[in-house]
Amino acid sequence: MYTYEHPHPSVTTDCVVFGFDGESLNLLLIERGIEPYKGTWALPGGFVRMNETAEEGALRELQEETGVEDIYVEQFHTFTAVDRDPRERVMTIAFLAFVRQEKYSVIAGDDAVQAKWFPVKDLPELAFDHQEIIRMALDKLRWKIMYEPLVFHLLNKSFTMTQLLTIYEVVLGHELDRRNFHKKMLTLGYVVPTKERVRSVGRPGTLYAFDEEKYKEQIWNRNVF
Amino acid sequence: MYTYEHPHPSVTTDCVVFGFDGESLNLLLIERGIEPYKGTWALPGGFVRMNETAEEGALRELQEETGVEDIYVEQFHTFTAVDRDPRERVMTIAFLAFVRQEKYSVIAGDDAVQAKWFPVKDLPELAFDHQEIIRMALDKLRWKIMYEPLVFHLLNKSFTMTQLLTIYEVVLGHELDRRNFHKKMLTLGYVVPTKERVRSVGRPGTLYAFDEEKYKEQIWNRNVF
DNA sequence: CCAAAAGTGTTTCCTATACACCCATGT
């Protein structure tokens, strides 16, 4: 037992894990195996330990509950509504997370009965205030995607221009001109063609890659003012 | 005394309070009256109570420690390094805050010996990890100022174009063309001239105002894609 | 040959930038 002079809140992390299957934008959810909200779908996450940072806790919980490892996470908001957890005062530090969904077989573990991908457009009922957390995460993503190369965390090392385009369209919620998009990405400088080609139905496409070095060189080239 | 089955962290808020005196961008700091770091300058803030949200706590602590009331605050990051407080595990939810500095006589109270404005360019040594918090706050501000009308919280209801320009220059750290800036602000649509005039040395200037309604109408008019 | 997808080119429009110039006041 741990005793304090003043009351302390609990602090958890919750991860809004994005994945892309080539068609739709998906979220990784777990079915809760313990009360409260047992049997309900929820964001993966859990209590932060005393010897780890929030980031470390978020990554650990993700691994434990879904088997997902070695991914990019980024804190975006801390939710502190007084009654957001029926048990006790719990504040949660929420993260955006991006996974290369591919054939990543998601494995349920720990407090989770199962872990499963859901299309963002068709989410189940959610535990706690997780619906609001997801809404804010989507807003944040739609905003950041315009200025930071986040979506590359969702794709393989090399990808087709069509895949990249589709992600932008799905996230932004409207269509983009294929040809202008193509040029825009190339003029950015950090989306570079590889020598690989890929074919499906029509003309074989070039595989492109994200060049992190080139991106870092020009982070400070913003145009407003 | 309060006992828990598992160890709990403490959670505090810290406010990076910006003010503008017509020349330089300033931060409101307090001299700590209690250990640890007694006598050192620090960000105003304190422990979040169990019956208030982080936002409410941030505003309350600001009022208690500096007398500042009724201002705009916005959460921007939660700092969770394990050893950031020597006493125990303390996570802090950090806020950007904006004050109309004017003749706001800042009053020290509570755990603060004194509260004082410091130019951002000339800050004293700071307690805890507050230097890092401020650094991140400045980065955030420099970014957000381009896309959100935050700076109006620093100005009176009506202001001259020169005052607005000066804030942008100070925040961004470089000069801007006075004439293009003027036009840009007007084309945005939500900076509107009032009928008041103000005179100092040269030609009397128009006083402008921020039109919140017009801003809200066009939040979604972003240009990238 | 045709369908399907990839890639390049062109034209227009808008806006950011770099300037020059005029205006209204106090002294």
Next chain:
DNA sequence: ACATGGGTGTATAGGAAACACTTTTGG
């Protein structure tokens, strides 16, 4: 009159948006 800051105008360049066309594969 002139110094001082406020306000408007113009010309240019570069990027965004709209759209047409060519290329490369499979069937």
